[in-house]
Amino acid sequence: MKSVLSLPNLIKLSMKFQTPIYAPNSQLLASGHRPPHVQVRRGYFHDISEEGQDALNVNPSAIRTFLTTQNIDFKQGFTCYSAACTQCRKCQNPTAKKAKIFINSATGSFNCSECTWSGTWKQFEAVVDAFQHGDPADSEKNAVHSRLRGLDDASEAAEEERRLTHCLTSLSAAEFADLVKLHQIQGLKMSTLMELGVQVYSNKRDLFFPRYHSNQNQCCGYKRMIVRELPEETVITEQIFPKEAGVLGLFGWNLIPKKATELVITSNEFDAMIIRQETGKPVVALPKGISLLPVEALPLLEQFSKIVLWLDGSGNRSWQAAKIFSRKLDEKRCHLVSPELCPTRALNAFQSGTEVNGIILKARPVSHKSVVTFGSFRSDVLNELTNREDFSGLRWQRFPALNRILKGHRRGELTVLTGPTGSGKTTFLSEYSLDLCNQGLRTLWGSFEIKNSRLAKTMLNQFARKSMQKNVTEFDLWADKFEQLALYFMAFHGQETLDNVFEAMLHAVYVHDIEHVIVDNLQFMMGATNFKTIHDRIVKQDQLIEGFRKFSTSHDCHVTLVVHPRKEMEGQELTAQSIYGGAKASQEADNILILQNNRGKSGLLQGKKYIEIVKNRYDGDLGIVPLSYDKDSQSYVKKERAKGDNTVGATTTKKTGKAAAAFAAAKPSTFTGAATDGATEDEDEDQSLTNRIVI
Numbered sequence: 001m002k003s004v005l006s007l008p009n010l011i012k013l014s015m016k017f018q019t020p021i022y023a024p025n026s027q028l029l030a031s032g033h034r035p036p037h038v039q040v041r042r043g044y045f046h047d048i049s050e051e052g053q054d055a056l057n058v059n060p061s062a063i064r065t066f067l068t069t070q071n072i073d074f075k076q077g078f079t080c081y082s083a084a085c086t087q088c089r090k091c092q093n094p095t096a097k098k099a100k101i102f103i104n105s106a107t108g109s110f111n112c113s114e115c116t117w118s119g120t121w122k123q124f125e126a127v128v129d130a131f132q133h134g135d136p137a138d139s140e141k142n143a144v145h146s147r148l149r150g151l152d153d154a155s156e157a158a159e160e161e162r163r164l165t166h167c168l169t170s171l172s173a174a175e176f177a178d179l180v181k182l183h184q185i186q187g188l189k190m191s192t193l194m195e196l197g198v199q200v201y202s203n204k205r206d207l208f209f210p211r212y213h214s215n216q217n218q219c220c221g222y223k224r225m226i227v228r229e230l231p232e233e234t235v236i237t238e239q240i241f242p243k244e245a246g247v248l249g250l251f252g253w254n255l256i257p258k259k260a261t262e263l264v265i266t267s268n269e270f271d272a273m274i275i276r277q278e279t280g281k282p283v284v285a286l287p288k289g290i291s292l293l294p295v296e297a298l299p300l301l302e303q304f305s306k307i308v309l310w311l312d313g314s315g316n317r318s319w320q321a322a323k324i325f326s327r328k329l330d331e332k333r334c335h336l337v338s339p340e341l342c343p344t345r346a347l348n349a350f351q352s353g354t355e356v357n358g359i360i361l362k363a364r365p366v367s368h369k370s371v372v373t374f375g376s377f378r379s380d381v382l383n384e385l386t387n388r389e390d391f392s393g394l395r396w397q398r399f400p401a402l403n404r405i406l407k408g409h410r411r412g413e414l415t416v417l418t419g420p421t422g423s424g425k426t427t428f429l430s431e432y433s434l435d436l437c438n439q440g441l442r443t444l445w446g447s448f449e450i451k452n453s454r455l456a457k458t459m460l461n462q463f464a465r466k467s468m469q470k471n472v473t474e475f476d477l478w479a480d481k482f483e484q485l486a487l488y489f490m491a492f493h494g495q496e497t498l499d500n501v502f503e504a505m506l507h508a509v510y511v512h513d514i515e516h517v518i519v520d521n522l523q524f525m526m527g528a529t530n531f532k533t534i535h536d537r538i539v540k541q542d543q544l545i546e547g548f549r550k551f552s553t554s555h556d557c558h559v560t561l562v563v564h565p566r567k568e569m570e571g572q573e574l575t576a577q578s579i580y581g582g583a584k585a586s587q588e589a590d591n592i593l594i595l596q597n598n599r600g601k602s603g604l605l606q607g608k609k610y611i612e613i614v615k616n617r618y619d620g621d622l623g624i625v626p627l628s629y630d631k632d633s634q635s636y637v638k639k640e641r642a643k644g645d646n647t648v649g650a651t652t653t654k655k656t657g658k659a660a661a662a663f664a665a666a667k668p669s670t671f672t673g674a675a676t677d678g679a680t681e682d683e684d685e686d687q688s689l690t691n692r693i694v695i
């Protein structure tokens with residue numbers, strides 16, 4: 001994945017935020033007005049355009065056909081095709097006869113197991129002649145003899161970091177006991193930590209966890225667990241290197257025997273260690289927990305015919321992630337430790353007296369996706385029954401009222417948002433998606449109407465909850481934090497074909513484990529064609545909606561789609577029937593949200609825009625969420641009041657009491673309900689509105 005901004009855009013950004021921007025070689029690209037001590041920064045959003053383009057027209061059968069017509073002898077693995085590597089110099093050596101290139105069957109990207117020669121499918125096609133003749137000179141001429149992206153630099157930086165750390169034996173027995181208590185790793189032996197390469201920093205509290213890729217002797221990245229003492233609590237945070245781009249590697253990979261055929265995958269290093277200690281089984285931990293199974297790790301995992309996934313057992317998201325990962329790894333070989341089998345992560349299970357090996361042996365095979373029995377999803381049913389709160393989805397932090405109605409944001413659903421032109425749909429969606437992304441939901445934005453840089457500016461203001469224009473000196477601070485989000489952008493602008501958009505989405509879901517796609521808006525996929533009749537136009541739109549519906553269901557990925565209302569509806573209050581096109585949108589969508597522009601005339605809605613939820617398939621609750629707009633931060637969330645500011649609170653409390661009557665007067669036939677006790681004043685207000693259910 002690449003971070004790219006074109007030079008003109010960089011200059012514009014620099015001017016806008018009055019900050020200098022440098023190239024990686026420290027050459028000044030744009031000066032801004034800031035003093036020259038500002039550090040080098042990268043562009044702050046991830047552009048997947050190149051990857052998406054590369055994925056176009058690549059599919060398993062196209063890859064197989066190409067390899068066959070080129071007379072390349074290949075084997076089909078679980079996730080990759082493999083062929084002997086004749087390309088790299090090392091593989092010319094008779095001792096490196098076993099070197100293979102692995103070609104990912106979904107994307108076509110390839111890399112060699114020995115020399116880490118790597119590239120995209122297009123590059124492979126371009127040098128296939130040189131590849132077949134094993135002519136390294138030729139490959140160099142073609143300038144694609146590239147190593148896995150950034151592997152060398154990252155390895156060097158990781159080794160440098162390791163030099164800052166010390167062996168655990170440098171700790172006294174009391175210091176090690178403190179460390180165990182601090183990280184809550186009772187039961188783990190020092191020898192186990194050491195075997196897996198864990199080291200301690202000079203402060204005797206922070207830990208270093210190395211990760212490895214194909215070279216089991218040299219780490220390619222690391223995680224630092226940083227312990228911070230705050231006045232009232234101790235906080236442990238994780239710093240991951242490399243952050244996003246490049247090869248992340250796997251913790252524990254250095255100990256995996258080349259001939260091992262079974263593997264356990266965990267989402268946490270300590271879980272991997274307890275499994276190693278208690279069972280001696282080959283085990284690795286994922287670099288970013290349940291949020292990512294890096295695609296470049298797939299060739300490493302080809303050797304295993306059985307993979308047991310035991311991810312962090314707390315919560316539905318990890319169970320969902322295990323199922324998504326098993327699809328990526330090939331369900332045939334995957335076994336899952338379900339929350340029903342063991343509701344906690346491995347270390348916690350061990351600490352509470354559970355026999356870890358027994359749980360791994362009982363892991364259930366993932367059944368064939370099109371032939372299922374009740375037994376295969378009985379744990380899902382039990383989960384849904386016992387963890388209803390959890391199943392109701394990821395909760396918005398900025399929109400508590402949305403949680404009350406929609407019960408959170410769930411995977412695999414289709415949400416349609418409509419509203420009059422210019423009413424603020426993009427602005428709202430930006431914050432709605434940012435809120436979830438900030439909680440770790442991997443998000444892909446398709447903004448066809450406004451440029452990514454403008455959208456990112458809005459998001460940055462919302463993220464910082466202040467105007468970046470007015471606080472330009474803080475740009476670097478916020479941009480750095482913003483850059484940490486798992487946020488990706490499609491690099492499309494204006495009209496785009498559905499095929500191209502789907503290809504980019506498919507690629508992003510597969511490679512980046514995207515969980516939420518936002519498409520703003522559907523009209524940009526209708527094509528420039530002049531439709532003969534309105535009917536033709538409606539049919540086309542229905543096909544598009546059907547496509548997005550299928551996508552969200554089959555990839556268990558939430559799709560939020562902006563659809564314009566019918567022209568004649570502008571100026572009137574909109575309903576589910578106002579969405580442009582046939583009935584498809586309202587049939588296929590799981591949730592329909594309308595940004596109502598015609599501000600309420602009286603009561604609590606006076607002068608406010610609001611979101612009206614007119615369809616909610618999950619729960620059936622409907623209602624409204626009032627929006628207060630703050631122009632500076634482009635945010636729909638009220639600014640936090642200073643502590644002790646009772647003036648506003650008193651007014652609000654009073655207003656809450658009268659609100660129901662005032663509101664009922666505004667919309668008497670549509671809403672019923674009352675405010676709830678015990679909520680904060682703001683929540684009271686939201687609650688008093690959202691409790692009114694459309695009947």
Ligand SMILES: Nc1ncnc2c1ncn2[C@@H]1O[C@H](COP(=O)(O)OP(=O)(O)OP(=O)(O)O)[C@@H](O)[C@H]1O
Nearest residue numbers: 419420421422423424425426427428449609629634
């Ligand atoms: N509640 C609001 N009050 C005032 N201005 C707003 C509000 N919400 C958004 N805006 C501003 O209105 C402009 C249009 O907003 P936005 O692009 O989000 O609307 P939209 O509904 O997506 O437009 P379109 O129908 O063209 O796609 C932006 O400049 C935005 O900052």
